[in-house]
Amino acid sequence: MHFDVVHAADPRFYGGSSSAVRIEIQSARQFGLSTALLPFLGVSDIRSRRFEERLLDVLERQEVPWLTGEEPVECDILFAHNPLAFAHMPTRPLRVRSKVVLLSVQHPPFDGAGNAQYDIDVVKRNLERMFGAPVIFAPVGPKVRNQFEDIIAGRPELLRHDLFNLIDLDEWPIRTAQPPRERAVIGRHSRRDLLKWPDTEAELRAAYPDLGNVQIKVMGGVPDQIVPLIGSNWNISPYSNSGVPQFLNKLDFYVFFHSRRWVEAFGIGIAEAMASGLVTILDPSFRDLFEEGAVYCRPEETTGVVERFLSSPEAFSAQSAAARTLVEKKFSKSRYPERMRAIYDELGLCSPAALATIGKAVGADAFSGSSGHATVRSGPRRSQRSLMGRRRVLFVATNGIGLGHITRLMAIAERMSPDMEPVFLTMSAGSSIIEARGHPVDYIPSAPKIGVTDDSWNEVFAQELLAAVEAFAINSVVFDSNHPFPGLLKVLAARPDLNWVWIRRGMWASRHGLDPSMQHRFDMVIEPGEFAADEDHGITAQLRAGVIGVSPILLVDSDDRLSRAEAALALGVDPAGLVAVVQLGSERNFDVSRLRPAIIDGLLKHGVQVVDAVNPLAPKREDHMGGTVQKAIYPIARYFNAVDLMITNAGYNSFHECIYGGMPAIFVPNEAPEMDEQAVRAAYAQSSGLGLCLRSVDAERAHEAIELALSEGFLAQHRTRASRIVFANGAREAALAIEELAFSVRTDRGLGGSIARV
Structure with a gap:
């Protein structure tokens, strides 16, 4: 080739x-x-x-x-x-x-x-x-x-x-506004690096003056050290690649001064501003590169330069044209x-x-x-990479209370490009679900399941994980759990030649701790998006530096759902009637024995067909209530077109399936001490008009909540609000991030820290 x-x-x-x-x-x-x-x-x-x-x-x-x-x-x-x-x-x-x-x-x-x-x-x-x-x-x-x-x-x-x-000049439309006369808009765009800014307060205030006839616009934010020094006329916005041309088009002058400790190799932001026809004011050290396309002065001379061009529209227009011409001549x-x-x-x-x-x-x-x-990220087509470059990725899921870990991992695995080969290793009793979806899977029972100590289990797990890595010629390991455990960390330390990825959801309870250095052991940490992220005050919310955030990760897209008739047939209900699904999780660590019958009774009294969903991880129940259909359903979102109301816990997957699936829901949070902030999620949905919150201690309110959830007023408001939610499945984003890691050449560390040590 x-x-x-x-x-x-x-x-x-x-x-x-x-x-x-x-x-x-x-x-x-x-x-x-x-x-x-x-x-x-x-x-x-x-x-x-x-x-x-x-x-x-x-x-x-x-x-x-x-x-x-x-x-x-x-x-x-x-x-x-x-x-x-x-x-x-x-x-x-x-x-x-x-x-x-x-x-x-x-x-x-x-x-x-x-x-x-x-x-x-x-x-x-x-x-x-x-x-x-x-x-x-x-x-x-x-x-x-x-x-x-x-x-x-x-x-x-x-x-x-x-x-x-x-520079592609077609990307940078030249400013069309008339030359400024009395008021000036000065701006710049760059990253928040302190070295990209003047060294002293005097230089900063001189270069970006706090004057009544001057507005300062900055895209990309400013370093924390500079925030106390900015004037009252500053407007600061986050950086946006797609928004830079529009940002520059609203400026008159582009002023760029940086620290004397920094050397700007080229200055792409400067060239973009000049291509947009801005009068560009720079330190004299840039003269050899940008020649007559810019104006050169010291920071304390900036105000005088701006006033000179405000007083002469002709000079402003000439300098604007010179900037564009220079870019066309040298950098086009x-x-x-x-x-x-x-x-x-x-x-x-x-x-x-x-x-x-x-x-x-x-x-x-x-x-x-x-x-x-x-732009919308989509990632490479299969034809872009060679057949020789196939990668096997091992998805490792811990033994959770529910199915959240394996569901997120399957969502990612099923959206990978064809040249990625997913293999699963899990401690979850839901391994049969993974196999049923066509994925190779190996099941390792957890320590409590087989009655051994954590130490001995971790030793055996490390051996099993290492054997799987070697047997399948694994390139990358993707781990979904709250806490990386010793057996996994032992293999991670021994095999730094692999790519290690941690899928770590947020909404941790404030009582839950995490060693901040843990995430630095991984090559990539991905945090699935949260609808209630603004109310996330757990430890992970403080550790997002160095973390890739993606949209909420879901297994089922709207296109994957069955029609109402097909879904109703599978659920065993009449598609012409109202259908509610009661799915309260595995119930292995949280007692809803009083709430469940109250909910089902309230639904039946309203003439609703009730599907009592059996969680694959839950122990067999003997309390089947008459008038209900008891079904093992996974994933429930596939059947949403035949469901009019969900009564479900507020775990990550169930919650986001309902919120982004436009499904009216009563959320029953699992409030066991080891769980995430499900009560916060449920309360947030209720405050947003996208669900109701019913806590386990409120069994006597079950009928009231059901009546409200079935009311036309609530449903109409829900439809309106749900229709405004824009959703992109973070599973594809996560898959692409992992592929970018897996298919790149790693030179980010010395060989001593990159080769296998076993």
């Missing part, structure tokens, strides 16, 4: 690095060069991130091949993006061979104080040995080039010209063919035939940039 260009990059980087990769890939496709992405995970402190959403969108829409490094691939040029991604060697050899490696230096070798940011020689050797080709360093701007040229001994070979980041995507031809010539390589027709796009409409609207 041969490509003209392969891009090796960490797709989780934000800002200039991801933007450069995205535009390079778009440009290659647009101008007829064959290209592919070889994703690396090269920096450990950004493990909480997914692939950058606009880059992922381009990979999907343009069907860019996603290499794993296991396919035999040859290319003319391998572009390695950002030296930070190549500080270590991977644990496996890469079968990608290139004639030359061009390292796009998107991070300077030294900071503003002269401290080394990475070892130049190590990065160079790593790339040479990974790809078996000479490495040439390509600075992305004059600041980076100047640092390399100051190196006396050991300076790497540099590309003769800077490899600027490119239209320069890609000319630049690539120059690179091929400099490297002594034969140019691809497509570069002979410089400036002529191939199917330009098909490969146009993102429109600026919000």
